[in-house]
Amino acid sequence: MEKLRVNGQRLWDSLMEMGEIGGTEKGGCNRLAATDLDKQARDLFCDWCKATGCDIAIDKFGNIFAKRPGLNNDLPAVATGSHLDTQPTGGKFDGVFGVLSGVEVLRTLHENNITTPTPIEVSVWTNEEGSRFQPAMQGSGVYVGRFDLQKELDKTDVNGLRLGDELARIGYLGEEELGSRNIGAFFEAHIEQGPILEDEEKAIGVVRLGQGIRWYNVEVQGRESHSGTTPMHLRKDAMVAAGKIVTEIEALANRYENGLGTVGFMQVYPNSRNTIPGNIKFSADLRNPNPEVLATMHEEFVAFCEGVAKDRDLDISVDNFWYFAPVEFNASDDVKAATEKLGYSHMDIYAGAGHDACYMADLVPSGMIFTPCENGISHNEIEYSSPEQCEAGANVLLHTMLTASHRIAEAAGAPTEESEEEIA
Numbered sequence: 001m002e003k004l005r006v007n008g009q010r011l012w013d014s015l016m017e018m019g020e021i022g023g024t025e026k027g028g029c030n031r032l033a034a035t036d037l038d039k040q041a042r043d044l045f046c047d048w049c050k051a052t053g054c055d056i057a058i059d060k061f062g063n064i065f066a067k068r069p070g071l072n073n074d075l076p077a078v079a080t081g082s083h084l085d086t087q088p089t090g091g092k093f094d095g096v097f098g099v100l101s102g103v104e105v106l107r108t109l110h111e112n113n114i115t116t117p118t119p120i121e122v123s124v125w126t127n128e129e130g131s132r133f134q135p136a137m138q139g140s141g142v143y144v145g146r147f148d149l150q151k152e153l154d155k156t157d158v159n160g161l162r163l164g165d166e167l168a169r170i171g172y173l174g175e176e177e178l179g180s181r182n183i184g185a186f187f188e189a190h191i192e193q194g195p196i197l198e199d200e201e202k203a204i205g206v207v208r209l210g211q212g213i214r215w216y217n218v219e220v221q222g223r224e225s226h227s228g229t230t231p232m233h234l235r236k237d238a239m240v241a242a243g244k245i246v247t248e249i250e251a252l253a254n255r256y257e258n259g260l261g262t263v264g265f266m267q268v269y270p271n272s273r274n275t276i277p278g279n280i281k282f283s284a285d286l287r288n289p290n291p292e293v294l295a296t297m298h299e300e301f302v303a304f305c306e307g308v309a310k311d312r313d314l315d316i317s318v319d320n321f322w323y324f325a326p327v328e329f330n331a332s333d334d335v336k337a338a339t340e341k342l343g344y345s346h347m348d349i350y351a352g353a354g355h356d357a358c359y360m361a362d363l364v365p366s367g368m369i370f371t372p373c374e375n376g377i378s379h380n381e382i383e384y385s386s387p388e389q390c391e392a393g394a395n396v397l398l399h400t401m402l403t404a405s406h407r408i409a410e411a412a413g414a415p416t417e418e419s420e421e422e423i424a
């Protein structure tokens with residue numbers, strides 16, 4: 001087992017093939033959650049897993065679980081997984097690298113006729129990105145009970161399409177109860193999506209923590225009126241108020257170490273150049289690895305919006321509809337041990353992005369494996385990780401999972417190796 005390695009070329013070819021689904025001219029991927037393209041990607045994943053002897057299950061939120069039997073199938077599986085949905089200007093690697101590293105683990109075990117002590121499972125989580133439907137990490141969040149199933153299925157996109165209907169339409173509104181998988185550990189491989197590993201010239205990031213995130217829907221209600229006839233002092237200009245808040249988000253993030261603040265989505269009504277905007281809806285995304293700092297950022301943000309509403313006599317609503325506190329990964333040492341065994345350079349790191357492993361950590365020992373990405377760029381079509389970097393990450397995933405599988409079986413007093421007569 002020590003010498004077992006993934007097939008890096010096969011992993012790379014699968015990444016490129018998956019990247020064709022929703023592929024963009026700039027070489028990225030636009031494959032939003034629960035679209036026909038998402039269906040194509042899901043179908044391809046299921047086909048690839050079935051070819052390695054997996055059974056496929058789909059739960060009531062469209063999460064997919066590909067399970068490869070082990071020696072003792074009543075023992076909890078060692079699981080991995082990530083997401084196949086992308087940002088509108090996504091790349092070929094965010095999420096997909098983790099899913100296909102899991103597929104490569106299955107393929108490596110299958111072609112070497114290895115039966116692991118426990119089952120091995122690879123999952124695809126619905127709508128991790130939170131772009132078409134909110135919040136992010138929706139599938140894993142519903143799975144672990146952070147979100148209510150029905151409420152999340154009823155979420156709609158900007159065109160009023162309901163997520164539950166879309167999952168049914170693409171054939172991925174399953175029957176399996178949420179949270180019902182028998183798993184004993186969860187590991188997710190993912191590109192770092194930041195510049196640190198590349199700058200530090202490390203092959204692997206041992207992820208110790210996922211930073212806290214707060215998402216808001218902000219709505220500024222002013223009054224439409226004519227841009228040519230309304231004196232400045234009589235205006236109820238929603239755009240100017242929104243602009244002050246957007247500028248403050250940047251200032252707020254810069255006031256705190258590791259503070260991050262972003263406005264990525266905005267709807268202007270009536271969006272006509274000679275009508276003073278009467279209504280503006282926009283997103284706010286605040287992050288920090290320190291929960292107390294994130295709480296302070298939240299308080300200052302809400303207070304600032306209240307001040308703008310008062311000063312400009314506008315109605316401004318701030319809905320902090322999603323929050324998760326920084327999360328520690330308690331199986332990171334498994335990742336570190338596998339990385340050292342394989343001889344890859346590594347460093348401890350924290351995750352700036354949210355990941356499904358952040359929610360799986362509610363249920364089972366979880367860990368994450370980061371690989372570098374070029375110039376730290378992600379959520380961009382030029383996102384890139386090299387074949388060698390992907391291969392290293394998948395090898396660490398393979399050995400992390402094998403070690404965990406043996407540990408779970410040993411702890412249960414179950415066989416960890418196939419006996420000769422069983423093989424004969």
Ligand code: HGY
Pocket residue numbers: 128129130136137352353354355
């Ligand atoms: O928002 C995030 O961090 C992730 O990309 N869903």
Ligand code: MN
Pocket residue numbers: 083094095128190353354355
């Ligand atoms: Mn991701």
Ligand code: MN
Pocket residue numbers: 087094129353379
């Ligand atoms: Mn992402």
